[in-house]
Amino acid sequence: RKEVEQDPGPFNVPEGATVAFNCTYSNSASQSFFWYRQDCRKEPKLLMSVYSSGNEDGRFTAQLNRASQYISLLIRDSKLSDSATYLCVVKQGGADGLTFGKGTHLIIQP
């Protein structure tokens, strides 16, 4: 079983719509969770951290369910510029590197 699993998509969504992604992780000892965004042939960029209480940043809302070991990302009022690959990322804590999911490819259509 992969450590971090995501639906690769692509998700084709009309501009202005709401879209949600889920991600599951296998290591129950995981401590920190993030959503990164990666544009084609570019480095990943931190979109937001994910907390158990849920957190919102503008049009983006992230949720963490530790009991079920899944993380979600909701994008409201999607823009063309939201087209990218969204990476679910988990950190085990300490000095470990990050564990990345394969990413979910989102295409916002005009």
Added chain:
Amino acid sequence: GAVVSQHPSRVICKSGTSVKIECRSLDFQATTMFWYRQFPKQSLMLMATSNEGSKATYEQGVEKDKFLINHASLTLSTLTVTSAHPEDSSFYICSARARDSWYSNQPQHFGDGTRLSIL
């Protein structure tokens, strides 16, 4: 602006060549740097973790004699792909974790990546 500089951004070379990639943290000290690799349509995979002044820790399946990592200072880590072959062609990305600074609000800061193509 960028806080981690990675150089070169693109390398094309013949099979058997050794390639060195540099990763520098700008404006902050990075006690730990990470090297990742990403094949097309795959996730970023951690290759190794390097701490300044000590030997790198390699992930399972990554050959330490092939991927030489040097982390000689708090702002510079290098990855050398020795005797590169076509199967080593990939996107290599470094990241750095800040020690104590404003930059520690992010888990890691990524470089722009190096696209390596071995002919």
